[in-house]
Amino acid sequence: MNCKEIMDFRNRNNKFAAYMGIVTTELEIGYARGEMMIAGHHENAIGSVHGGCLFTLADTIGGAAAASRGNRMTTISGDFHYLSPAIQVRKLIAVATEKKYGKTIAVYNIEVFNEKEELLAQGTFSFYNFDTPLLKQ
Numbered sequence: 746m747n748c749k750e751i752m753d754f755r756n757r758n759n760k761f762a763a764y765m766g767i768v769t770t771e772l773e774i775g776y777a778r779g780e781m782m783i784a785g786h787h788e789n790a791i792g793s794v795h796g797g798c799l800f801t802l803a804d805t806i807g808g809a810a811a812a813s814r815g816n817r818m819t820t821i822s823g824d825f826h827y828l829s830p831a832i833q834v835r836k837l838i839a840v841a842t843e844k845k846y847g848k849t850i851a852v853y854n855i856e857v858f859n860e861k862e863e864l865l866a867q868g869t870f871s872f873y874n875f876d877t878p879l880l881k882q
Contacts, residue, residue, distance in 0.1 A: 746880050752769050755812065777840075781839075815880065823869075827865070831859060838858045840856050840858075850874065
């Protein structure tokens with residue numbers, strides 16, 4: 746199993762991410778990048794992208810990075826900070842980088858940018874390692 750197979754599996758089978766318009770675009774061991782195209786239904790009452798969209802993108806791309814070694818993972822915590830409003834944004838981009846990959850817990854820094862590469866939010870997410878293969882052999 747390689748990173749491309751893992752990325753393809755996650756893009757095909759993560760129904761909530763697909764519903765939100767999230768696609769993982771790059772996956773390497775301990776690293777993931779993904780994006781979400783923004784539509785009107787992603788906006789809140791003041792016309793900015795709802796903060797839940799940014800958090801969901803960060804969680805999804807962090808989860809992809811955590812799964813990059815081929816195991817099933819689940820989020821156990823996320824500390825997320827909104828730095829700038831996502832107003833008049835066409836696309837969100839998230840980048841997850843590994844801080845620690847342990848036997849049971851993996852930790853990732855995640856940054857969310859707009860299409861102009863302006864930093865909108867950042868956070869640290871922790872994932873639990875089920876120690877079972879993501880894909881059945």
